[in-house]
Amino acid sequence: MIMRNVLTGLAAFVVTFAIAHFVVLNALPGKIMSKVRDGMMERGLPVNAWQMTPRTSPENQAVVRPAPDLAYAICLVDLSEGPVELTASAWPDYGSLSVFSASTDNVYAGSLDARVADTPDVRHVIVAMEGQDVGNADGADIVRVNKPDAFALIRRLAPSQDAYEAAKDLVPGSQCGPL
Amino acid sequence: MKLVPLLIGSVLGLGAGAVSALFMAGMIGSGVRLSGAVDVDGWQSDWTIGSVAANPWTRARVARHGLLALTRKEAVYFTKATDEGGRSLTEACTYRVSGAGMPALWWSLTLYDGTSYLPRNTDNALSYDLTKATAEGDADAWSFTVSQTAPAEGAWVSSKAAGAFDLTLRLYKPSPDLIENPNATLIAPRIERISCGGQ
Numbered sequence: 001m002i003m004r005n006v007l008t009g010l011a012a013f014v015v016t017f018a019i020a021h022f023v024v025l026n027a028l029p030g031k032i033m034s035k036v037r038d039g040m041m042e043r044g045l046p047v048n049a050w051q052m053t054p055r056t057s058p059e060n061q062a063v064v065r066p067a068p069d070l071a072y073a074i075c076l077v078d079l080s081e082g083p084v085e086l087t088a089s090a091w092p093d094y095g096s097l098s099v100f101s102a103s104t105d106n107v108y109a110g111s112l113d114a115r116v117a118d119t120p121d122v123r124h125v126i127v128a129m130e131g132q133d134v135g136n137a138d139g140a141d142i143v144r145v146n147k148p149d150a151f152a153l154i155r156r157l158a159p160s161q162d163a164y165e166a167a168k169d170l171v172p173g174s175q176c177g178p179l
Numbered sequence: 180m181k182l183v184p185l186l187i188g189s190v191l192g193l194g195a196g197a198v199s200a201l202f203m204a205g206m207i208g209s210g211v212r213l214s215g216a217v218d219v220d221g222w223q224s225d226w227t228i229g230s231v232a233a234n235p236w237t238r239a240r241v242a243r244h245g246l247l248a249l250t251r252k253e254a255v256y257f258t259k260a261t262d263e264g265g266r267s268l269t270e271a272c273t274y275r276v277s278g279a280g281m282p283a284l285w286w287s288l289t290l291y292d293g294t295s296y297l298p299r300n301t302d303n304a305l306s307y308d309l310t311k312a313t314a315e316g317d318a319d320a321w322s323f324t325v326s327q328t329a330p331a332e333g334a335w336v337s338s339k340a341a342g343a344f345d346l347t348l349r350l351y352k353p354s355p356d357l358i359e360n361p362n363a364t365l366i367a368p369r370i371e372r373i374s375c376g377g378q
Contacts (some may be wrong), residue, residue: 005184012188013195020196020246025235028204036246054246056297058305063246068305069287094285094351104184105230105240107275109253113284116352157285159310176202 029104036063037076037149047078050154050176052168055161071158071167075176077150083128085140086152087175090114090121090168094157097123102147110141112156126179127152134179152176199274204239220367221265222257222348226358244295255283255353257365260345262372268345270298270327272375276307276346277322278368284352285309288368290325292341302337304329323375346370 011067039061045051054060066072071171077084079101083129088097095112111119127150134142152172156167201207217224225263225290227233228241229250241248248256268274276288285310297305311334312321323334325346338344348368350357357364 005181008181009184009188012185013192016189016192017196017199020193021200022235024200025204025239028195028200028206028239032242032246043310058297058299058301061296064244065246065289065291066297067287067289067349069286069289069296069308069310096249096351098247098249098253100247103280104229104238104246105231106248106253107231109249111253111352113352116284151247157310159308 030102033100033102033104033151034149035053037151040074040076043141045074047076048084048177050075050174051170052171055158055164065123067155069159070156071156071164073154073156073167073171073174075152077127077152077176078148079127079129079132079145079150080148081163081178083132083134083151083176083179085179086123086125086127087125088112088154089170089174090119090123091156091170093163094155096155097125098150098155099125099127099145100153100167101145102149107150108141108143112154125152128179133176193322194254195359200239203236205243205348205365216259217361219361221258221261222259222365222367224255224257224361226255227250251353251358254349254351255357257348257350257367258345259348259370260343261377262370264372266372267343268325268338268370269343270341273324273326273373275322275324275371275373276368277320277371279321279366280319281309281366282354282357282364283349283350286351287349288323288336289347289349290336290338290341290344291347293343298337298339298344300337300339300343302329304335304338307334325370326362 050073053072056066091112099108099112101107110123126134127143128134132168158164158167229248244284287306289306307323324330325336325338327339329335
């Protein structure tokens with residue numbers, strides 16, 4: 001009788017351990033991404049618009065492990081009303097335009113480094129959910145995600161204040177908005 | 180009677196399962212690496228970072244300690260938290276970090292504290308990169324000091340207010356050779372402890 005009770009308890013432990021472990025593990029990335037996104041919106045970051053972030057310093061770290069040598073521009077992408085179009089100009093040094101899904105996967109990365117072969121003068125990307133019509137993409141790279149919340153990021157090497165200001169000057173001419 | 184052991188086992192299982200997931204993801208502690216591991220002289224990376232191929236443990240750990248990390252085609256990330264003697268890096272000691280040319284278009288080395296954030300100091304000396312190595316004259320043989328206060332000469336990364344820390348090496352646009360065979364391609368930076376506690 002005692003042995004049977006021990007085995008029953010053990011079996012219940014193993015099954016619920018596995019369920020809880022994987023439920024929590026799979027939920028964490030989305031929860032963390034959502035918390036970061038909510039925090040940025042609370043600080044006034046608009047949706048579907050590029051926003052230059054201040055030069056990275058110990059006082060203004062929005063995410064873990066920021067690179068202090070890079071200038072960042074962020075767009076909180078919302079696809080609930082349809083696809084979103086991104087554009088970003090090339091940069092004379094290292095640079096990239098990347099898109100992240102709600103589950104934190106890096107689903108797209110395109111070079112903005114003018115020294116790299118095939119880097120266009122202006123990179124053009126359309127982000128859409130599965131099944132959304134992107135019409136005539138006009139040569140743009142198409143990125144598909146499963147959920148309406150996504151995250152676009154421009155990184156440009158800017159180790160000095162002058163380089164940061166030059167990167168900042170490019171943001172108003174870039175697009176992050178409904179297609 | 181069967182219900183009591185079932186209930187006890189289930190409650191303990193749920194709690195232990197949730198806590199173990201938080202531990203593996205690094206929400207408690209630094210997390211555990213389960214696959215895709217790359218180790219070049221103690222500099223650790225994971226080639227599945229950022230990709231849909233990442234297992235749930237890696238994805239959760241990266242969300243906690245390296246959110247918005249790029250996939251290996253665009254960038255790879257190496258981290259080391261010990262010196263050449265295998266001792267944990269701490270702000271109480273002074274280190275000399277040195278290296279050679281890197282198989283990437285651009286690279287940087289940045290110091291992060293135990294919570295994966297930049298240390299809270301105002302020294303404006305948070306990282307060392309290819310730009311600085313080039314400016315100092317030789318991108319193929321560079322070095323800098325990691326310490327709480329600026330050295331008399333040479334490049335410096337401040338460890339002030341960092342406590343126990345690690346260094347992250349970012350390699351942007353890594354060469355295909357590095358991805359294919361990291362141990363044969365990357366000449367890993369050396370972290371030598373020079374002194375501790377002013378001695």
